[in-house]
Amino acid sequence: MDIADTHAEAGRLDALCRYDVLDTPPEESFDRITRLARTALQTPIALVSLVDRDRQWFKSRQGLSVPETPRDISFCAHAVQRDEPLIVRDALADPRFRDNPLVLGAPGVRFYMGVPLRTHDGHNIGTLCAIDQRPRKPSPGQVMVMQDLARLVMDELELRQLATTDSLTGAETRRSFMHHAQQALAQAQRYRRELSCIMLDVDHFKAVNDRHGHATGDLVLRVIVSACRSVLRSGDCLGRLGGEEFAILLPETPPEAALATAERLRGLIEATTIPTGPGPVMVTASFGVATMAPIDETADTLLAAADAALYEAKATGRNRVADAWGQQVPGNKRLQQ
Numbered sequence: 001m002d003i004a005d006t007h008a009e010a011g012r013l014d015a016l017c018r019y020d021v022l023d024t025p026p027e028e029s030f031d032r033i034t035r036l037a038r039t040a041l042q043t044p045i046a047l048v049s050l051v052d053r054d055r056q057w058f059k060s061r062q063g064l065s066v067p068e069t070p071r072d073i074s075f076c077a078h079a080v081q082r083d084e085p086l087i088v089r090d091a092l093a094d095p096r097f098r099d100n101p102l103v104l105g106a107p108g109v110r111f112y113m114g115v116p117l118r119t120h121d122g123h124n125i126g127t128l129c130a131i132d133q134r135p136r137k138p139s140p141g142q143v144m145v146m147q148d149l150a151r152l153v154m155d156e157l158e159l160r161q162l163a164t165t166d167s168l169t170g171a172e173t174r175r176s177f178m179h180h181a182q183q184a185l186a187q188a189q190r191y192r193r194e195l196s197c198i199m200l201d202v203d204h205f206k207a208v209n210d211r212h213g214h215a216t217g218d219l220v221l222r223v224i225v226s227a228c229r230s231v232l233r234s235g236d237c238l239g240r241l242g243g244e245e246f247a248i249l250l251p252e253t254p255p256e257a258a259l260a261t262a263e264r265l266r267g268l269i270e271a272t273t274i275p276t277g278p279g280p281v282m283v284t285a286s287f288g289v290a291t292m293a294p295i296d297e298t299a300d301t302l303l304a305a306a307d308a309a310l311y312e313a314k315a316t317g318r319n320r321v322a323d324a325w326g327q328q329v330p331g332n333k334r335l336q337q
Contacts, residue, residue: 011123012080012123012124012125013052013053015119015121015123015125016050016051016052016123016125016126018161019125019157019160019161020160020161020174020175021050021059021157021160022050022052022057023057023242024059024174024242024243025242025243026059026060027059027060027156029156030048030059030060030153030156031060031062033048033060033128033149033152033153033156034046034047034048034060034061034062034128035062036149037062037128037130037145037146037149038062038063038130040142040145040146040149041113041130041132041136041138041142041145041146043063043111043130043131043132043136044063044131044132044133045061045062045063045064045107045130045131045132046061046062046063046128046129046130046131047060047061047062047064047127047128047129047131048060048061048117048126048127048128048153049074049076049114049126049127049128049129050117050125050126051071051074051076051077051080051124051125051126051127052071053071054070054071054072055068055069055070055071055074056068056069056070056071056074056076056077056126059126063131064107064131069102073100073101073102075088075097075100075102075109075112075114075129076114076126076127076129078096078114079114079115079116079124079127079129080116080124080125080126080127081124082116082124083116083118085113085114085115085116085143085146085147086112086113086114086127087112087113087138087143088109088111088112088113089111089135089136089137090110090111090135091103091109091110091111091112092110093135097109097112107131107133108133109131109132109133110132110133110134110135110136111130111131111132111133111134111135111136112129112130112131113129113130113138113143113146114127114128114129115127115128115129115146115147115149115150116150117150117153117154117157118154119154120158127150128146128149128150128153130146160173161175163175163176164176166239166240168218168221168222168240169221169222169224169225169240170222170225171225171238171239171240171246172237172238172239172240173239173240174239174240174241174242176239177237177238177239177240177241177247177249178239178299180237180239180249181197181237181247181249181299181302181303182298182299184237184249184251184299185292185298185299185302187251188251188252188292189292193251193252194252194253194254194255194291194292195249195250195251195252195253195291195292195302196249196250196253196254196255196257196258196289196290196291196292197247197248197249197250197258197289197290197291197292197302197303197305197306198247198248198250198258198261198262198265198287198288198289198306199241199245199246199247199248199287199288199289199303199306199307199309199310200228200245200246200247200248200262200265200285200286200287200288200310201244201245201246201285201286201310201314202220202221202224202244202283202284202285203283203284203285203286203314203318203319204283204318205217205220205243205244205283208220208281208283212276212278212281216274216276216281219274219276220274220281220283221240221244223272223274224246224269224272224283224285225238225240225246227265227268227269227272228246228248228265230268231261231264231265231268232248232261235251236248236249236250236251237249247303247306248261253291254291255289255291255323255325258289258291258323259289259321259323262287262289262321263287263321265285265287266284266285266287266319266320266321269283269284269285270282270284270285270319284318284319285319286310286313286314286318286319286320286321286322287309287310287313287320287321287322288306288307288308288309288310288311288312288313288321288322288323288324289306289309289321289322289323289324290302290303290305290306290308290309290323290324291324293305305324306324308324309322309323309324310322
């Protein structure tokens, strides 16, 4: 890759990062588009694929179980280098792809059409693509529909950037939370005040979804956010960072008070019974706590310390609080048996 290509790729990756969408949970607004694409093209597979540095990651997928594949075997990595749709009628007859593992093995790609997802400043960050296991020749009308749907994907990504509130839980979005975190950190540094952060993660949340369904999983997240709000002060900031992971900013809060708040939240969540049609559901959560250190220059540093403490809480049994100074407050283990 020459210097010009390296610079262009760096700009493309920066544009992808700007949307803050990688590794976020599925969203109906994108799934609706891939369902329409699969119907319009009459293909078994349709994807919103985002091309990262070393992988392609699927924000939405219909007919494919894996969440990502390596970039070096990705059809979409070729598509993002173009301004027009990439149409491969028969991959076995195309020298670029006939030896590709995705062609010779699962999912057995023969037909591929990928429409670049182009940002307003001219970067292709991924594709809306349709895939079939047999050769195909799409009609001009089908190509036009895919181009329209790709523009809808970009419209959704732009709307996500503007949103400040998570539509499911009412917590702040990751982008909005990070903006507030940086502001709070700067203010704490300026006035020499303490700033603490709590990271929390719902224990065994995948098992909740697998056992009770995603609707119940969504209800669990909403109840947890509501429980947190009942404890937090008006000046505290609660954000959903992704999936079942949340972060809380506690301005003017010393370590001991932050630890006490986290323990109160832990006990409240453990004691909460969530009513559902099939029966009540109970969950626990793990917590990591950190307070701004003199060397903290960005919000990322503070969150990384809280995240490391969260990892410790999860690694040592879950349903507990750990902090960045090595303390642990074990939770009630009744629900962990």
